[in-house]
Amino acid sequence: xxxxxxxxxxxxxxxxxxxxxxxxxxxxxxxxxxxxxxxxxxxxxxxxxxxxxxxxxxxxxxxxxxxxxxxxxxxxxxxxxxxxxxxxxxxxxxxxxxxxxxxxxxxxxxxxxxx
Numbered sequence: 001x002x003x004x005x006x007x008x009x010x011x012x013x014x015x016x017x018x019x020x021x022x023x024x025x026x027x028x029x030x031x032x033x034x035x036x037x038x039x040x041x042x043x044x045x046x047x048x049x050x051x052x053x054x055x056x057x058x059x060x061x062x063x064x065x066x067x068x069x070x071x072x073x074x075x076x077x078x079x080x081x082x083x084x085x086x087x088x089x090x091x092x093x094x095x096x097x098x099x100x101x102x103x104x105x106x107x108x109x110x111x112x113x114x115x
Contacts, residue, residue, distance in 0.1 A: 002025065019071060019073060020073075020075075022070060023073045023075045023076050023100075024075070025099075026079075026096055026099045026100050027070055027099040027100070028095065028096070028099045034051060034052065034055050034058065037051060037058060038051060038052060070098075070099070070100070070101060070102035071101070071102055071105070072100075072101035072102065072105045076100045076101045077101070079100060080097055080100055080101070080109075083096065083097070083100075094106060094110055097109065097110070
């Protein structure tokens with residue numbers, strides 16, 4: 001498991017332009033709801049109470065489309081086939097595949113294979 005911030009004016013990040021490196025990861029954008037955030041921190045915690053009263057203070061958001069920075073490669077499709085063979089839950093399958101090969105390729109694959 002690895003975590004990173006998106007490239008933006010708010011973060012100093014190492015550019016992951018190396019397609020071979022990017023293809024070794026599943027890229028997911030995590031954006032918890034207020035309910036998910038407060039459940040994680042405990043419904044009665046001071047932080048949860050503050051965020052429920054001030055939901056705009058949870059995070060600053062900027063437009064960044066993670067999945068448009070990904071492109072498919074041979075390795076990615078090999079991993080996708082293994083993932084499909086494993087019986088991945090349908091609720092998360094498309095998002096995980098998008099995190100491997102990007103939105104355009106994932107949607108095309110999904111429509112051809114009826115994922």
